[in-house]
Amino acid sequence: MSTEAKIIELDEVAIRFSGDSGDGMQLTGTLFSDASALLGNDISTFPDFPSEIRAPQGTVGGVSGFQVHFGANQINTPGDLAHVLVAMNPAAIKANAKFIRLQGTIIYDSDSFTEKNLLKAQFKTTDPFEELNLHDYRKIAVPISNLTKESLKEFGLDNKSVLRSKNMFALGLVCWMFNRPLDYIESFIKKKFAKKPTVVEANLKVLHDGFNYGMNMQHMTPRYVVNPAPIEKGTYRTVHGNQATAWGILAAAEKAKKPLFIGSYPITPATDILQELAVRKDLGVKSFQAEDEIAGICTTIGASFAGHFAVTSTSGPGLALKSEAMGLAVIAELPIVVINVQRGGPSTGLPTKTEQSDLLQSLYGRNGESPMVVLAASSPSDSFYYAYMASKIAMERMTPVILLTDGFLGNGSQPMKLPRMADLPEITPAQALDAETYLPYKRDAETLAREWAYPGMKGFEHRIGGLEKGLDGNVSHDPANHQKMCDIRAEKVARVADMIPELEIYGNQEGGEILLVGWGGTHGHLLSSARELRSEGIDVSLAHFNYIQPLPKNTEQIFSKYKKIIVCELNNGQFALYLRDQFPQFSYAQMNKLQGLPFTNDEIKSRVQKEMEGSLSC
Amino acid sequence: MLENSTQYTIKDLKSPNEIRWCPGCGDHAIINAVQKAMVTLAIPIEKYAVVSGIGCSSRFPYYMNTYGFHTIHGRAAAVASGLKSANPELSVWEITGDGDALAIGGNHFIHMVRRNIDINVILFNNKIYGLTKGQYSPTCDRGKVTKTSPFGTVEDPFTPGKLVLGSRGTFFARAIDSNVKKSHDVFVEAAKHKGTSVVEVLQNCVIYNHNIHTEITDPKHKEDRQLHLEDNKPMLFGKEKNKGIILNKKGKLEVAVIGENGITIDDILVHDACDADGFLHQQLIDMKLPEFPVAFGVIRKVKDLVYDECMEAQIKEVQEDAKIKCVEDLLFSGNTWEVK
Ligand SMILES: Cc1ncc(C[n+]2csc(CCOP(=O)(O)OP(=O)(O)O)c2C)c(N)n1
Ligand code: SF4
Numbered sequence: 037m038s039t040e041a042k043i044i045e046l047d048e049v050a051i052r053f054s055g056d057s058g059d060g061m062q063l064t065g066t067l068f069s070d071a072s073a074l075l076g077n078d079i080s081t082f083p084d085f086p087s088e089i090r091a092p093q094g095t096v097g098g099v100s101g102f103q104v105h106f107g108a109n110q111i112n113t114p115g116d117l118a119h120v121l122v123a124m125n126p127a128a129i130k131a132n133a134k135f136i137r138l139q140g141t142i143i144y145d146s147d148s149f150t151e152k153n154l155l156k157a158q159f160k161t162t163d164p165f166e167e168l169n170l171h172d173y174r175k176i177a178v179p180i181s182n183l184t185k186e187s188l189k190e191f192g193l194d195n196k197s198v199l200r201s202k203n204m205f206a207l208g209l210v211c212w213m214f215n216r217p218l219d220y221i222e223s224f225i226k227k228k229f230a231k232k233p234t235v236v237e238a239n240l241k242v243l244h245d246g247f248n249y250g251m252n253m254q255h256m257t258p259r260y261v262v263n264p265a266p267i268e269k270g271t272y273r274t275v276h277g278n279q280a281t282a283w284g285i286l287a288a289a290e291k292a293k294k295p296l297f298i299g300s301y302p303i304t305p306a307t308d309i310l311q312e313l314a315v316r317k318d319l320g321v322k323s324f325q326a327e328d329e330i331a332g333i334c335t336t337i338g339a340s341f342a343g344h345f346a347v348t349s350t351s352g353p354g355l356a357l358k359s360e361a362m363g364l365a366v367i368a369e370l371p372i373v374v375i376n377v378q379r380g381g382p383s384t385g386l387p388t389k390t391e392q393s394d395l396l397q398s399l400y401g402r403n404g405e406s407p408m409v410v411l412a413a414s415s416p417s418d419s420f421y422y423a424y425m426a427s428k429i430a431m432e433r434m435t436p437v438i439l440l441t442d443g444f445l446g447n448g449s450q451p452m453k454l455p456r457m458a459d460l461p462e463i464t465p466a467q468a469l470d471a472e473t474y475l476p477y478k479r480d481a482e483t484l485a486r487e488w489a490y491p492g493m494k495g496f497e498h499r500i501g502g503l504e505k506g507l508d509g510n511v512s513h514d515p516a517n518h519q520k521m522c523d524i525r526a527e528k529v530a531r532v533a534d535m536i537p538e539l540e541i542y543g544n545q546e547g548g549e550i551l552l553v554g555w556g557g558t559h560g561h562l563l564s565s566a567r568e569l570r571s572e573g574i575d576v577s578l579a580h581f582n583y584i585q586p587l588p589k590n591t592e593q594i595f596s597k598y599k600k601i602i603v604c605e606l607n608n609g610q611f612a613l614y615l616r617d618q619f620p621q622f623s624y625a626q627m628n629k630l631q632g633l634p635f636t637n638d639e640i641k642s643r644v645q646k647e648m649e650g651s652l653s654c
Numbered sequence: 655m656l657e658n659s660t661q662y663t664i665k666d667l668k669s670p671n672e673i674r675w676c677p678g679c680g681d682h683a684i685i686n687a688v689q690k691a692m693v694t695l696a697i698p699i700e701k702y703a704v705v706s707g708i709g710c711s712s713r714f715p716y717y718m719n720t721y722g723f724h725t726i727h728g729r730a731a732a733v734a735s736g737l738k739s740a741n742p743e744l745s746v747w748e749i750t751g752d753g754d755a756l757a758i759g760g761n762h763f764i765h766m767v768r769r770n771i772d773i774n775v776i777l778f779n780n781k782i783y784g785l786t787k788g789q790y791s792p793t794c795d796r797g798k799v800t801k802t803s804p805f806g807t808v809e810d811p812f813t814p815g816k817l818v819l820g821s822r823g824t825f826f827a828r829a830i831d832s833n834v835k836k837s838h839d840v841f842v843e844a845a846k847h848k849g850t851s852v853v854e855v856l857q858n859c860v861i862y863n864h865n866i867h868t869e870i871t872d873p874k875h876k877e878d879r880q881l882h883l884e885d886n887k888p889m890l891f892g893k894e895k896n897k898g899i900i901l902n903k904k905g906k907l908e909v910a911v912i913g914e915n916g917i918t919i920d921d922i923l924v925h926d927a928c929d930a931d932g933f934l935h936q937q938l939i940d941m942k943l944p945e946f947p948v949a950f951g952v953i954r955k956v957k958d959l960v961y962d963e964c965m966e967a968q969i970k971e972v973q974e975d976a977k978i979k980c981v982e983d984l985l986f987s988g989n990t991w992e993v994k
Pocket of ligand 2: 676858
C-alpha cells in the first residue's frame with residue numbers, strides 16, 4: 037500500500053465542524069476559516085447553533101455546527117452540502133447526515149461512540165452509519181479523545197481540561213488535510229490565553245499532534261489542495277454580519293460628525309450589534325441597555341431629539357414592540373435607524389434560525405399612514421455598506437429607516453475588503469443653521485427633509501410630538517393639513533429614490549426568459565445558482581434588491597424585459613405581495629421556503645428547471 | 655430671541671399656544687410653579703427640555719417656550735432618559751400623569767429611578783384618567799367607582815413615593831397644585847438634585863375627579879392635615895404648631911402633642927431628608943388621614959451615583975488609554991491581510 041496521501045485538487049470545499057455545544061466547534065470553525073482566508077481563499081461561513089443553550093449533553097438538540105465554504109473562485113454561500121464532516125460525537129452524525137455530500141468524508145471521534153453516547157443520540161443499534169444509511173461515504177475513525185489524553189499526559193491536567201482541548205486535535209488534523217499552515221492559529225491561541233501559559237502550551241501541543249497524526253496516517257486520509265481565489269487588491273479581514281452592521285453605523289456617525297447612541301434590548305440573533313457598539317467606548321459610543329424594546333427605541337428617539345445619531349437593534353418580536361414608537365419617529369421626523377436581524381417567527385418562533393418574514397411588518401406594521409424607508413443587506417460584509425447607507429438616508433432626509441438583515445447574515449462571516457473612510461460617501465445631516473428663519477416643519481424643497489435643531493441650540497426652541505403638526509410645530513387639527521402632512525411624509529420617503537443606485541442585473545442585460553428576483557440575505561444562493569444555470573446554457577438572470585422602500589427607479593423597466601419573474605424569498609411571499617401592489621402589470625411566480633434555513637442551490641436550480649419545462653410544454 | 659438667555663421672566667417661558675386645560679384644573683397652577691422655578695434656577699432657556707407622555711397633563715410642553723417633546727403614552731421616561739444620557743448638560747423635565755407614569759409607563763418609571771438619571775419628574779396625581787374621560791388609575795383607592803369600575807375597583811393603589819423608594823430613588827417630594835409657593839420651592843430643589851427627582855403633585859381634576867384631594871387640601875383643616883417637612887427641623891404641624899411626629903416604642907410613627915403625656919419639643923423627630931436609610935422616609939410617605947397628617951415637601955434627598963455622569967466618565971476613562979481613536983483604526987485592527 038502506498039504511504040503517500042492521495043492529493044485531490046478542488047475548486048471549492050465545504051467543511052462542517054460539529055459536536056456538542058461544549059466541544060468548541062464555533063471556535064474551531066472560525067479559526068479554520070480565518071486561516072483559509074489568510075491563504076487567499078474566498079470564504080463564506082454559517083454557524084448552526086442549538087436553540088437551547090443547555091440542551092442535554094450528547095443529544096441531537098445540543099449539537100452545534102459551523103460550516104466553512106472556501107475556494108479558488110468567488111464563494112457566495114456557505115455551501116449546500118459539506119465535503120467533509122468532522123463529528124465529535126454520535127449525535128453530531130445524526131444531526132448532520134443530511135448535510136453531507138454523497139461520497140463525502142466523515143471524520144469522527146471513535147472514542148465517543150460509546151453505548152451511552154449512542155443511546156443519548158437515540159440510535160437503536162451500535163452502527164450509526166448503517167442506521168442512517170451512510171454507505172457511500174469515506175468514514176475515518178480517529179480516537180480523538182484518547183489521542184488528546186495521550187498528548188497531554190505530561191501536563192498533569194484534570195480530565196475535563198484535557199478533553200476541552202480535543203477540538204484542537206481535530207483542527208490540527210483538518211489543517212493537515214487541507215494544507216493550512218498552523219501559524220495563524222498558534223498566534224491566536226497565544227493571544228487568547230496569554231494569561232494562562234499552561235493552557236497555551238497544552239492547546240499548541242494537541243494542535244500539532246493532530247496535524248502530525250494526519251501526516252503519519254496519510255494512507256487513511258486524502259489531502260486536498262484548494263488554490264487561492266483571484267480577489268480584488270486591498271486589505272481584508274473576516275467579519276461577521278452583525279459586526280459589519282455595527283461598524284457601518286460607527287463609520288456613518290464619524291462621517292456625519294455626530295456622537296453615536298444606541299438604545300437596545302438583547303435578543304437573538306441581534307444581540308451582537310448592541311455588544312459590538314457597547315464595547316466601542318473608545319470611539320465615544322453611548323450604549324444604553326434598556327428595560328425592554330420599547331425603551332430601546334424611545335431612548336433612541338430621545339437621543340436623536342438631543343442631536344445624536346441614534347440607532348436601535350432588535351429581531352422580530354422586538355420590532356413588534358417598537359411599532360408605536362416608530363410611528364412617533366415618523367411624525368416627529370427624527371433620524372433614527374432601526375436594525376432588525378430577522379429570525380423565524382411568528383412569536384418566539386425559531387429564535388436561532390434565519391427567515392425573511394418581517395418584511396411586511398417593516399413596511400406596514402404601524403398604525404396610521406406611517407411610511408418608512410426600508411433597506412436590506414445581502415451578505416455579512418455588505419451589511420457594513422447598507423448600515424452606512426441607512427444612516428446616511430436617516431440623517432440627510434430626517435426620517436427613521438429600517439435596516440433588515442437576518443440570522444444567516446448576522447452570524448455568517450466573510451472576508452471584507454476594508455474601506456478607507458475617505459472613500460465612503462459624504463454624509464451631510466440636515467442641520468438647522470439659521471435661528472431667525474427656523475421653523476420645525478420647514479422643509480428643503482428638493483428632499484422635503486425638515487431641519488434638525490436640538491436642545492442646547494440657542495434661538496431654535498421648539499416643540500414636537502406625536503400629534504399632527506403645522507409648519508410651526510404647533511398641534512393642528514385642520515383636516516386639510518393632516519391630508520397634506522400625510523402626503524408629504526409619503527413623498528419624502530419616495531424621494532429617497534433620488535439618492536439610491538439603480539438596480540443592476542446579473543445575467544442577460546437585454547432581457548430574456550427568466551428573471552429571478554430576490555432581496556436581502558438570499559443573494560449569495562441566488563447568485564451562485566444563476567451562475568451555474570447560465571453555465572449550463574439556461575437563460576436566467578437575477579435582480580436582487582437592497583432598497584425595498586423606495587424601490588430603485590428602474591425596477592419597472594427591468595421587470596418589463598423578462599418573460600417570467602420568479603420571486604424567491606424565505607417567507608410565504610411577502611416581497612411578491614409588495615411587488616404585485618407596486619407593479620400590478622407583471623405576473624410573479626414564487627419560490628418560498630420556511631424551514632429556518634437558507635435556500636440551497638439545488639432547490640433554486642430545480643425550481644428554475646421546472647419553470648423552463650413548464651414554459652416549454654405550453 | 656432673548657439677548658441673554660439666563661435673564662428672563664416668566665413671560666418668556668410662556669409659549670404663544672392657548673392653554674387648553676379645563677378652567678379650574680390644577681394643571682394651570684402647576685405650570686405656573688414650574689415656570690417660576692425655572693426663572694429662579696436661571697438656567698439658559700435653550701437648555702430646558704420638557705418631555706411628556708400622553709394625558710391631559712402631558713400637553714404641558716406645548717405651553718412652554720422651551721424645547722419640548724410630547725411623546726407617546728407611558729414612554730416619556732424612556733425618551734427623557736435617552737435625551738439626558740445623550741446630553742447631560744440639559745435640564746430635562748418629565749411631565750407625566752398617574753396613568754402615564756404608573757400604569758402603561760410603570761416599567762420605564764422604575765428603571766429610570768433605579769438608574770438615577772438626572773431628570774426632574776413632575777407626577778401629576780389626579781387619581782383618574784383625565785384625557786380619556788374618567789377611568790380608574792393605579793392610584794385610585796379600592797372601591798373607587800368610575801366608568802370602568804361601575805361597582806367599585808377590586809384592587810389596591812400604588813403609593814408613588816413607595817414605588818420610588820423601592821426603585822432605589824434618591825429624591826422624592828410631595829406638593830399640592832394650588833400651593834404655588836411651596837411647589838416652586840420643591841421644584842427648585844428637585845432640579846438642583848443630581849439624579850432622578852420625583853415630585854408627586856396632588857392635582858385636582860375638576861371634571862372627572864373633583865375634590866379627590868380636598869380632605870387634605872381644604873384650607874379650613876390644612877394645618878391639621880398637612881405636615882410640611884423642612885430639613886433639620888422638627889416635624890411640627892397643627893394650628894398652634896404644637897403637634898408633632900414621634901417614634902413610639904414599637905418603632906413606628908405616632909402623632910403626639912407637646913405638653914401632653916410629658917412630650918416636649920425634644921421628643922419630636924427632626925427631619926433628615928439626606929439620610930440614606932429610607933426607613934423613616936418610607937413611614938413618612940405612608941402617613942395617611944385620619945391618624946396622621948399627610949407629609950409634604952422634600953421627603954428624601956440623598957446623594958448617589960448618577961447614570962448620565964457615570965456614562966460620560968466611563969467613556970472618558972476608556973478613551974484615555976485606548977488604542978483605537980477612529981473608525982479606521984478599528985477597521986484595520988485585528989487579523990487583517992493584504993491581497994496584492
Ligand atoms: C398606547 C396608548 N394607550 C392608550 C391611550 C389612551 N390614553 C391616553 S391618556 C390616558 C390616561 C391618562 O391618564 P393620566 O396619565 O393619569 O393623565 P391625565 O389625563 O389624568 O393627566 C390613556 C389611557 C393612548 N393614548 N395610547
Ligand atoms: S379633564 Fe381634568 S385633568 Fe384634564 S384638563 Fe380637565 S380638569 Fe384637568
